[in-house]
Amino acid sequence: xxxxxxxxxxxxxxxxxxxxxxxxxxxxxxxxxxxxxxxxxxxxxxxxxxxxxxxxxxxxxxxxxxxxxxxxxxxxxxxxxxxxxxxxxxxxxxxxxxxxxxxxxxxxxxxxxxxxxxxxxxxxxxxxxxxxxxxxxxxxxxxxxxxxxxxxxxxxxxxxxxxxxxxxxxxxxxxxxxxxxxxxxxxxxxxxxxxxxxxxxxxxxxxxxxxxxxxxxxxxxxxxxxxxxxxxxxxxxxxxxxxxxxxxxxxxxxxxxxxxxxxxxxxxxxxxxxxxxxxxxxxxxxxxxxxxxxxxxxxxxxxxxxxxxxxxxxxxxxxxxxxxxxxxxxxxxxxxxxxxxxxxx
Numbered sequence: 585x586x587x588x589x590x591x592x593x594x595x596x597x598x599x600x601x602x603x604x605x606x607x608x609x610x611x612x613x614x615x616x617x618x619x620x621x622x623x624x625x626x627x628x629x630x631x632x633x634x635x636x637x638x639x640x641x642x643x644x645x646x647x648x649x650x651x652x653x654x655x656x657x658x659x660x661x662x663x664x665x666x667x668x669x670x671x672x673x674x675x676x677x678x679x680x681x682x683x684x685x686x687x688x689x690x691x692x693x694x695x696x697x698x699x700x701x702x703x704x705x706x707x708x709x710x711x712x713x714x715x716x717x718x719x720x721x722x723x724x725x726x727x728x729x730x731x732x733x734x735x736x737x738x739x740x741x742x743x744x745x746x747x748x749x750x751x752x753x754x755x756x757x758x759x760x761x762x763x764x765x766x767x768x769x770x771x772x773x774x775x776x777x778x779x780x781x782x783x784x785x786x787x788x789x790x791x792x793x794x795x796x797x798x799x800x801x802x803x804x805x806x807x808x809x810x811x812x813x814x815x816x817x818x819x820x821x822x823x824x825x826x827x828x829x830x831x832x833x834x835x836x837x838x839x840x841x842x843x844x845x846x847x848x849x850x851x852x853x854x855x856x857x858x859x860x861x862x863x864x865x866x867x868x869x870x871x872x873x874x875x876x877x878x879x880x881x882x883x884x885x886x887x888x889x890x891x892x893x894x895x896x897x898x899x900x901x902x903x904x905x906x907x908x909x910x911x912x913x914x915x916x917x918x919x920x921x922x923x924x925x926x927x928x929x
Contacts, residue, residue, distance in 0.1 A: 710853035732875025745865025780882035823889035858928035
């Protein structure tokens, strides 16, 4: 198909014109509008992150030896440190009777914990040494084993940066466990199961093969892992992190896979920081097979990274208007985003 620009005939390729891409993991479409990168921006700009934090902050409720907001004190920890969230969103409560009627209510039981990645207040995952990141990975796996013995779903995640709602800059993440599958997880499970039944292979295993074959969206590759801006990415510089082996849950990772994961995490997060020369904000989280004791061959362990920054350290992507009322939309293509990330030091 051709379009006319004056007297010049230009080939129309989907990387340069509006088009939709299908996200088979979520079962939804994403509108891509690459021509919008030329529009002027006079909207909100976020304040750039303030650097130069101390390695210990006496006022931080996550630093070693300090008193937390709930009144308990932290031990003098030297590595990772896990504790029950003082203000948990889920409680290990008894089931209760729900009323009948048009509006549905269902009981939910669970636990919430906080994982301090390091005793150092001034570090992020990107700045930690690879062996220190490996310790975080081992802690993640331990939490999935522990909580997964009692709950059907274990959600590991990190909110980094004030604009992602993080209330404390100390390097930390969270783990929420529940006896039900959350909405987005159920959707991913259904989509993966549908693909597996139709094609006889896991959706994300096929995704890995296709992303390696294409290559344009690959940001980092190691012996055991692949980091890409996925073909269907919604957020400007979104990451999808995939294992090269069929793994359903994090505790199943071998020693070599865990060490390799620490390496690719550091490399990928350093590229984030190098993109706009700032401590890059994001929400990240791990999705693995439900911890219900069953075998789920359609599931592949993977991590999502959703960073909000769009044009610079102070201009973010807002999911508003069309995104909230119709479907997700992005301006720069995933291929352009991956190319920019690969070019960072």
